[in-house]
Amino acid sequence: MDLKSCQPDTVVLASLVTLGNSPQSFADGWNIDLVSIASQPNSIWEPDTCPMCAEGVPLVSCRPDDNDELAKQKQQPTGDSPL
Numbered sequence: 510m511d512l513k514s515c516q517p518d519t520v521v522l523a524s525l526v527t528l529g530n531s532p533q534s535f536a537d538g539w540n541i542d543l544v545s546i547a548s549q550p551n552s553i554w555e556p557d558t559c560p561m562c563a564e565g566v567p568l569v570s571c572r573p574d575d576n577d578e579l580a581k582q583k584q585q586p587t588g589d590s591p592l
Contacts, residue, residue: 529553 522536523544529551536543556562 519539519541521542521544522532522539524532525546527533527543527545527548529549531551532545533543554560554562
């Protein structure tokens with residue numbers, strides 16, 4: 510169920526840390542205040558301009574189980590899809 514379908518009376522959006530401008534844009538869209546302890550920039554790179562992509566650094570997750578699954582997928586014979 511989507512939050513909007515419940516017609517909530519949202520009064521504030523709170524966060525310990527916000528990254529980039531998206532949280533403020535989201536709060537502005539709902540016409541609510543945004544309260545956070547800290548804010549940090551968040552640069553999102555397009556794949557063709559990403560320095561890590563250019564260096565061939567593999568995409569990994571901060572969740573160890575996800576990385577195990579990625580490793581298993583790489584070991585599958587060509588033509589097999591994990592989906």
